[in-house]
Amino acid sequence: MENLAYYDGRIGTVDEVQVPFNDRSHFFGDGVYEATMGANGVPFLVDEHLDRFYSSARALDIHIPLEKPQLKELLIELLAKVDGDTHFVYWQVTRGAAMRDHVYGDDMDGKLWVLIRPQALGSFRKPVSLVVAEDKRFEYGNIKTLNLLPAVIYSQLAHRAGAAECVLHRDGVVTECAHSNISILRDGVLYSHPNDEHILRGIAKTHLIQACYRLGISVIERAFTLDDLYDADEAIVTSSSKFCLPVGQIEGVAVGGRAPELLSDLQDEVIAEFRAHTGSTVLD
Known part of the structure; x- marks a missing residue:
């Protein structure tokens, strides 16, 4: 694939995957995210990024729908589907989808998003x-x-x-x-x-x-x-x-x-x- 989008179990390109209107990210930016680079199908320092991802979600009382090992496996699986040698690997979780209200239900399931696209690393030497x-x-x-x-x-x-x-x-x-x-x-x-x-x-x-x-x-x-x-x-x-x-x-x-x-x-x-x-x- 030239790029990959994932939302709540659905996979396609960024032009194919649609997000529900009521996802709380649209109204409140209600979620957390992480990003890293990938090369040879390996997301760099993914365990540390996942640790911070789950820590950020806990701080905002957001439920991530997958356990950490499952999410790591999913990211590696999705990365293998995208063309190129090095990639930008991004994922986020929003509190979920519900009618707009500042107050949220305690039983809300988070919605997981992933974006992966080819991206060159370039040189780090030039000031x-x-x-x-x-x-x-x-x-x-x-x-x-x-x-x-x-x-x-x-x-x-x-x-x-x-x-x-x-x-x-x-x-x-x-x-x-x-x-x-x-x-x-x-x-x-x-x-x-x-x-x-x-x-x-x-x-x-x-x-x-x-x-x-x-x-x-x-x-x-x-x-x-x-x-x-x-x-x-x-x-x-x-x-x-x-x-x-x-x-x-x-x-x-x-x-x-x-x-x-x-x-x-x-x-x-x-x-x-x-x-x-x-x-x-x-x-x-």
């Missing part, structure tokens, strides 16, 4: 540009909810500025990006925002930290400021599709580029993990 905006999102940043309007607004702001991402801050303290985490290297130490209610516990960020440990790089999980970001030896954006992306500019100001060998070692390490997990050799 990207960022913009900056005040973080005005709600106080559930640690839940991967479907309420992504703030991420849409900040991503569009970056796009119009010709930037790859938008760095968010609260009174000058960096939280994360519109749909990524951001960390910095300074004097041989990786600094990363702690996993609190203001940021999503990024799986790619977690594995960047683990790569640091394997390489003997010290890690301090502590919030840093915009000034720290501009003055960093290197700034690194991490996400499920961009494992270790270097930053070259922020708001038109050159940043990073002062620890290229350390950055390259980290990139090599996370790429090696992806290759070991999936058997793919697509990354350079």
Whole structure:
């Protein structure tokens, strides 16, 4: 298949599968999601993504209709149906379908969605540009909810500025990006925002930290400021599709580029993990 859509047991292309009008995602964004990359039929770090998926659903009292092992098996089965070498693998669960009402029934069964499409990984070596905006999102940043309007607004702001991402801050303290985490290297130490209610516990960020440990790089999980970001030896954006992306500019100001060998070692390490997990050799 050129792409695949799955909804509540129905499988087709994205143009074929239809969603009921009363699905609560349409009215309330009432659901949670996960996404990863797949290669050679293997969803990368799928167990950790599933752990976070079920944790997000529990936090919002949403019932996932499959147990974790069943969902993992389903994702692998669906991934095998789609053409291509590397894929974007996305899944979400909504609270269910019912007549519009803010109050929901305790016996509602969640509706599972899956989207899989071919997607190239590209290179992670070329530095990207960022913009900056005040973080005005709600106080559930640690839940991967479907309420992504703030991420849409900040991503569009970056796009119009010709930037790859938008760095968010609260009174000058960096939280994360519109749909990524951001960390910095300074004097041989990786600094990363702690996993609190203001940021999503990024799986790619977690594995960047683990790569640091394997390489003997010290890690301090502590919030840093915009000034720290501009003055960093290197700034690194991490996400499920961009494992270790270097930053070259922020708001038109050159940043990073002062620890290229350390950055390259980290990139090599996370790429090696992806290759070991999936058997793919697509990354350079």
